[in-house]
Amino acid sequence: MPETHSRADRFAARLSANRYGNRPTMKDVAARAGVGLKTVSRVVNGEPGVTPETERRVQEAIDALGFRRNDSARVLRKGRTASIGLVLEDLADPFYGPLSRSVEEVARANGALLINGSSAEDPEREQELVLALCARRVDGLVVIPAGDDHRYLEPELKAGVATVFVDRPAGQIDADVVLSDNFGGARDGVAHLIAHGHRRVGFIGDMPRIHTAAERLRGYRAAMEDAGIPVEAAWTSLGVTDPERVRRAAEEMLSGPSPVTAIFTGNNRVTVTVIRVLAEQTRPVALVGFDDIELADLLQPGVTVVAQDAATLGRTAAERLFRQLDGTLLTPERIELPTRLITRGSGELPPAD
Amino acid sequence: MPETHSRADRFAARLSANRYGNRPTMKDVAARAGVGLKTVSRVVNGEPGVTPETERRVQEAIDALGFRRNDSARVLRKGRTASIGLVLEDLADPFYGPLSRSVEEVARANGALLINGSSAEDPEREQELVLALCARRVDGLVVIPAGDDHRYLEPELKAGVATVFVDRPAGQIDADVVLSDNFGGARDGVAHLIAHGHRRVGFIGDMPRIHTAAERLRGYRAAMEDAGIPVEAAWTSLGVTDPERVRRAAEEMLSGPSPVTAIFTGNNRVTVTVIRVLAEQTRPVALVGFDDIELADLLQPGVTVVAQDAATLGRTAAERLFRQLDGTLLTPERIELPTRLITRGSGELPPAD
DNA sequence: CCCGCATCTGACAACGTTGTCCAGGCTCTA
DNA sequence: TAGAGCCTGGACAACGTTGTCAGATGCGGG
Incomplete structure (x- = not known):
């Protein structure tokens, strides 16, 4: 045989x-x-x-x-699955890869496996995923929420499922959340452009129903207001996310009656597309983007960004999760991690008026 | 209340x-x-x-x-978990993000959840992860192997756990495998450099115990041999993977007695580091890299790469997995997906002798 | 030689669910 | 109005494991 x-x-x-x-x-x-x-x-x-x-x-x-x-039988008997769930937006996004990995590391250190799923920014799919994870009796959940109402999680919280939200706060429930200082980061980024002489600064970001997008927009507006610059409607473009529409939005704000001399982009995907658009422009346009991107330092000019630390975000969240499971942690908290402005050239270009 | x-x-x-x-x-x-x-x-x-x-x-x-x-009880009774496991090297690697996502998509279409873990290129950790997944009675496994002996999976195969290997073949067992044409891709990439006049072409890659690395090295040697160029020892650097050592390796082959005029890099991480080194050189050095990298087209010069399609790799594997579960698929096969040479400038630079 | 104690082993119930099977009540027809 | 047949609902066992507890075995001391 x-x-x-x-x-x-x-x-x-x-x-x-x-x-x-x-x-x-x-x-x-x-x-x-x-x-x-x-x-x-x-x-x-x-x-x-x-x-x-x-x-x-x-x-x-x-x-x-x-x-x-057979761990199913074991779990049935013992009550702990030694696994945690991670629901994020898109595993393929370079921002979530490191985050996911760091959550996994912490899970591993605590003897747990990681189950994860992508919500694709769809609240219904998020709920579906979370509930599937709960049915599997994961010990804890790390959620990057797509929706803004998480009351459906009440029974789980009551039952003692550890839960930490990341990147965006939970809606309608009181839960731990770990996020970046989106407002402050955006404000500093825009202020940086203003400090280099720009007054007509554009903003391209995601739908404001997404918390991070709303906060970054708020930061943009705050910086402009601090500088006493009235924001024209044509300078702000929201809810555009696919490359084609980002491209159009950028081209429009560069060619209007009062064209912008600098653009602040609301996330890594927008930044990448805008870099492409700017590369085609004849006059130099300053750019600061939210989220770091690989090779940003090698472009001409290097891309100035407001970087957030995805790995720390994930690690912090996962560590809190396990502290909840220990019983060490009693009060839900909101933890805000600082962002870091990395200057590489594109944000220091003077206005080309 | x-x-x-x-x-x-x-x-x-x-x-x-x-x-x-x-x-x-x-x-x-x-x-x-x-x-x-x-x-x-x-x-x-x-x-x-x-x-x-x-x-x-x-x-x-x-x-x-x-x-x-409680799905644990349900599984215990029914025997199917509706979940599949994915073991890869590093979730944070931009190559595996899309792969993971596409596996997840297929799983979702088949009503299954995805559990995944990173082996960190450690065979022991791979086995540990795989066995943990088996204990949880996943219906199927998608494995990007770190080790080269998978006989430990024999009982699972016999028990009907669907299994597909991706990116690298399984060791010592007969199982489905989906991979890129690493040999052909590398050979074409190097031949491309030779076609542009280069004779002293360097190769920097991962440890040859990793199947993909070995195949790409073989492709490099084949292309050189086809062109009748004897390969000097100093032109080949293997097993370097951390940025610092890649940097040293690149600098050495650029400064020896017969310095290379072009470099072929064996994976995305190596490519990124070499791009940095080349940016510091005074004379232009041609470069072709295995794996596409984001923004490669915006660098000066654009980076010519041999691209493999991570998403298709993952999708193909996952689809085969579920066909195994259907009972549709009876014979283990080796599926090789073609790579694509994308010329962007760096690979078309003439030798600067 | 027998008792007590320590050490090792096994019988049994329980975890929460689903599949099987049967009981009871209803409707419809002759 | 009685009987046949259908439809709904529930009792019970089983899935593979672990915790409890009691039995068996062996050893040493009285």
């Missing part, structure tokens, strides 16, 4: 099997090793009170049968 | 609770609605045979208690 089994073999096995293929259970292991069920359980879990000889026999049976403990 | 509960309340609840906080069960719902247990199950699962009136009563009880079905 060959060591490797053909797919057809496996398929046949699957068909004949009642449930998980026909995976061996502790009972099978016990029978093979000639011991009781509980003794197998003890060996598998490294509990004391088993003779080395017995342990050896059991271990042998386990290896021979390829037994793997 | 306030609508929102304080963390202290919740914590108290958690302490007094025996297991999942004190989550209501179907039994509780049944009691409250004044119906039998199975009737609740029927309502929850949308099975037929329940009067609208009864259904309404049950639904009311569910909402009032905040009941969520």
Whole structure:
């Protein structure tokens, strides 16, 4: 008999099997090793009170049968799944990759696995995902909310599911939240442009129903007001997110009756598109973007950004999550992490009036 | 009584609770609605045979208690978890984000959740992760292997756990694998440099124990051999992966007795670092990199790359996974996706001898 | 030689759900 | 009005594991 089994073999096995293929259970292991069920359980879990000889026999049976403990049954019995859920907007976004990874690191350090899903910025999908995770009885949830009403989570909070929101606050419920100083960051970024002589500064950002977008817009307006510059309607473009519309928005504010000499972009995706548009312009236009982007320093000019630290955001949130699970943490808090202005050239261009 | 509960309340609840906080069960719902247990199950699962009136009563009880079905128990009973596992190298790597996302999309289309973990290129950690996923009885596994011996998966394969390897083949077992044409892509990339007049072409890549790295190295050597160019030892640098060492490697091959006039880089991270080094050089050095990178077109010069399609890689793998679960797919296959040479300038620079 | 104690092992129930099967009540027809 | 058949609802076992508790075994001391 060959060591490797053909797919057809496996398929046949699957068909004949009642449930998980026909995976061996502790009972099978016990029978093979000639011991009781509980003794197998003890060996598998490294509990004391088993003779080395017995342990050896059991271990042998386990290896021979390829037994793997069924965690579903274990969870059912014990009540803890040792897994946490992460719901974010889009795993493919370079901002969420590091965030996700840092959450995973903390989970791993606490012996938990990470289940994650992308909401695609759709509140309904967010809820669907979160509830699916709750049905799986994750011990905790890290949520980057898409929606603005999270009352559906009340039963989970009451039941003791640890929950931390990241990047944006929860809606209608009192929960931990870890976010960047979006307002301050944007205000500083825009103020930086103003300090370099700009007065006609444009803003391109996401839909203001998204908390981060709204805060950054607020920061833009605050900086302009602080400088005593009235903002013209044509300078602000909201809710544009796909490259084509961002492109049009940028081109319009660069060509109107009072064209902007600088643009502040509300997130990394917008920034990337605007960089492309500006590269096609004949006159130099200053740019500061929210979120750092890779290779920003190698472009001509380098791209000045307001950077937030995705990894720290994720790590902080995950650490709070596990402190909630410890029982160490009692009061929901709002933690705001500072942003950092990184000057690389594009934000220091003088106005080309 | 306030609508929102304080963390202290919740914590108290958690302490007094025996297991999942004190989550209501179907039994509780049944009691409250004044119906039998199975009737609740029927309502929850949308099975037929329940009067609208009864259904309404049950639904009311569910909402009032905040009941969520316990999927652990369900899985235990039914045998399918409706979740798949994805083990990759590093979620934070811009190559794996889109891959992960596309796997998630397919999972979602098939009603499954995605659990994922990063192996950090450590075979032991890979195995640990995979086995943890198996203990959770995921229906299928998508693995980007770090190790080269996967015989530990034999019991799972036999038990009918669908398994697809991505990006690199499995070791010592016969399993589906979806990968890019690493050899062909690298060979074409290097040939492109040679076609533009280069003869002294350097190669910087990852450890050859990693399949992709070995294949790309093989492609480099093949292209050089096809052109009848003997490769000098100093032109090849392997196993360097952190930016500092990549930098040193690049600087060395640019300054030796027979300095290279062009460099082929073996993956996105290496490429990024080499771009930085080349930006500091006085004479122009040609560059072709494996993997596309964002903004590559906006650099001066644009970066010519051999692009692989991470999303298609992930989608193809996930689709095969679910076809395995259908029973549609019987024979393990090796699927190789083509790469695409994208010329942007850096690869077309003439040698600066 | 027997008792007590410590050490190791196993029987059994329980976790929350779903599948099977049967009971009871209803409607419809003869 | 009685009987057949259908429809709804519920009792019960089972899924694979772990916690509890009691039994078995062996050893040493009285």
